Amino acid sequence: MCLAIPGQVISINQSAKPITAKVNFSGIIREVVVEWIDQVAVNDYVIVHAGFAISKLDQQAAFETLQLFDQFDQQQE
Amino acid sequence: MDHSLDTAENSENLKRFVIEPVSRVEGHGKVTLLVDDNNQVQQCRLHIAEFRGFERFIQGRPYWEIPILVQRLCGICPVSHHIAAGKAIDMISGVTELTESAYKLRLLLHYGQTLQSHALHFFHLSSPDFLFGFESDLTNRNIVGVIQKHPELALQGVKLRKYGQEVIRVICGKRIHGTGCIPGGMNKPLSREDKHYLLGDTEQMVAWAECAVKTARDCYLANEPFHKNFAGLRSNYLSLVGNNGELDLYHGKLRLKDANGNLLFDKKDYCDYQNLIQEEVKSWTYMKFPFIKTMGKESGWYRTGPLARVNNCDYIPTPLAEIARQEFVAYGGKEPVHSTLAYHWARMIEVLFSAEKIKQLLHDPMITGTDLIVQGKRQSEGIGVVEAPRGTLFHHYQVGEDDLITKANLIVATTHNNTALNESIRMVCSQQINGREISEKVLNNIEVAIRAYDPCLSCATHAIGRMPLKVEMRHQQSGELINRLSKDIDGTLHR
Incomplete structure (x- = not known):
């Protein structure tokens, strides 16, 4: 199973076609399309599938999810 | 091999x-x-x-937490995992039948999810390949190219997806990780205002979904000899089928057809899946390779998802999608449609089915009912299976007397299709x-x-x-x- 970790938007390129954003996934920066989520802003958390941000998470939900991943990783070690 | x-x-x-x-x-x-x-x-x-250890991670957590937990971790199709886990937890709660309103709300949620997931996949990810050609310039072969060349089509795709998301939002709340399913039912009714809000667009969505089927079909048929053989496989097909042989994405019995379209098994209770399906482990990947036990791993692999479902069912219980299915089946002739690229066509038939189903449900007076929870006698085991957008999704949990999960097993769609993916490549x-x-x-x-x-x-x-x-x-x-x-x-x- 493929698990989706939230990434945080660090900048948005409004003039790109389609509109893209640089997103930080635990230290890895990726450019993703944000055309399909409403009113994305810097610092928002997003879930990305195949290069498209498919949903936005509020900060609390993102933290809760990231915390789960931390627990998950600790268990693996 | x-x-x-x-x-x-x-x-x-x-x-x-x-x-x-x-x-x-x-x-x-x-x-x-x-x-x-x-x-x-x-x-x-x-x-x-692939994540190994996910099942172990779930162990030791209280069973009622699971529908929320799985949707947090599996953010790509959170609603499908939420519902499959919800069904398993119903069973642990000793509930075999939901109230009519809770059942219908779950259907609405599930079809909203299918609509938005399929629309995203076809319009945003796949249509550019078909509209511009597999070899075309990458700078055009994307959704922006589609918007420029086919603005109406792109807009319909975006709005279909948006509508599916709105269905999910009114049921689960604003956060994608909101709640909906709780043990034995649903946690809040659909308000009349929300129902009317969604009803306003149903006709339009059905009309656009009809266009989507035509687009996917025409794209496929436009270069039929090439598309038919592209990554083409003859395979078995596994899916849930409703009690009367109809397409049903929420609940049913397992059906398996072979490449000739013959039934290999039918009406199998999914709780018995461990006697039907075995998973092979290979050392080069953590992703397992499921196969039908009685057939063995060489010939017992199968495909799931839209292609399997439309090939497997006897009919679709909504009028327009059924017409579309008949055309699809007629194209296949005596056999199931095997072409890998026909997945897209079948996927859009399911978009139409989902749109029609949402319309039906919203016109049903029970959809706003407030009797949403049933209680039962606690069981030690629960299995929930749904047809998720990508294919059959199994959730299986065992629970101790302290309410904590002692064992979990999940089989997701991409795993079912693992052999087929490798064979197609x-x-x-x-x-x-x-x-x-x-x-x-x-x-x-x-x-x-x-x-x-x-x-x-x-x-x-x-x-x-x-x-x-x-x-x-x-x-x-x-x-x-x-x-x-x-x-x-x-x-x-x-x-």
Whole structure:
């Protein structure tokens, strides 16, 4: 199973076609399309599938999810 | 099949690749082609980052937490996992039948999810390949190109998806990780205001979904001889089917058809899945390979998802989607439709079914009912199965007397399709590779074949819809590297 970790938007390129954003996934920066989520802003958390941000998470939900991943990783070690 | 190379070269690295959060989003999709002395591709391996230990992670958590927990971790199709886990937890709560209103709300949620997931996949990820050609310039072969060349079509796709998301939002709340399913039912009714809000657009959605079926069909038929054989496989098909043989994505019995369309089994209770399906482990990947026990692993693999469901059902219980299904079945003739690219056509038939189903449900007076919870006698085990957008999804839990999960087992759609994915890539390579050279065309075509299955690929954050892909050709016996080609997210090629 493929698990989706939230990434945080660090900048948005409004003039790109389609509109893209640089997103930080635990230290890895990726450019993703944000055309399909409403009113994305810097610092928002997003879930990305195949290069498209498919949903936005509020900060609390993102933290809760990231915390789960931390627990998950600790268990693996 | 030769298994002599079924050993990871460096198991330490493999493990790290899978576990580290960084590599979770870093990865190129990786394909290894194993060729014989005559340069014939004997085997293909698609390496998908897979989480091992997820089931263990769930152990020790209270069972009522599970529907929320799984949707947090599986953010690509949270609603499908939420509902499958919800069904399993119903069973643990001793509830075998929901109230009518709770059942219908779950259906509404599930069809909203299917609508939005399928629309996203076809319009945003796949339609550019068909509208512009598999080989066309990457700068146009994306949704922006579609908006420029086919603005109406793109707009319909965007709005169909948006509508599905709105259905989910009114039931689950604003956060995608809101709640809906609770043990034995649903946690809040649908308000009259929300019902009327959704009802306002149903006719339009059904009309656009009809257009979507035509678009997918016309794209496929426009180059039928090529599309038919592209990554084509003859396979078995597994899906849930409703009690009367109808297409039902929420509940039903398991049906398996062979490549000729004959029933291999039917009306099997999914709680008995462990007697039907076995999972093979291979050393080069953490992703398992399920197969039908009685048939064995060589011939017992199967496909799930839209193609399997539309091939397997006897009819679709909504009028327009049924007309579309009949046309699809007529195209297949005496056999199921086997073409891998026909997945897209079948997927849009399900979009139409979902739109019609949502309309039906919203017109049903019970949809706003407030009697939403049933209680039962606590059981020690629960199994929930749904037809998720990508295929049959199994959730299975055992619970101790302290309410904590003691054992969990999940089989997701991408795992069911694992053998088929590898075989489809092999077909593309056999058809298109001459000699020892991997061309850019082959790379593009592998990508199109993978995409047909809509695998959940959250781990590889493919920028701008471009799949970063690394293909290696190795000698089947010696493992010697013969050729390789990789494509970065910006489209740059490396040898």
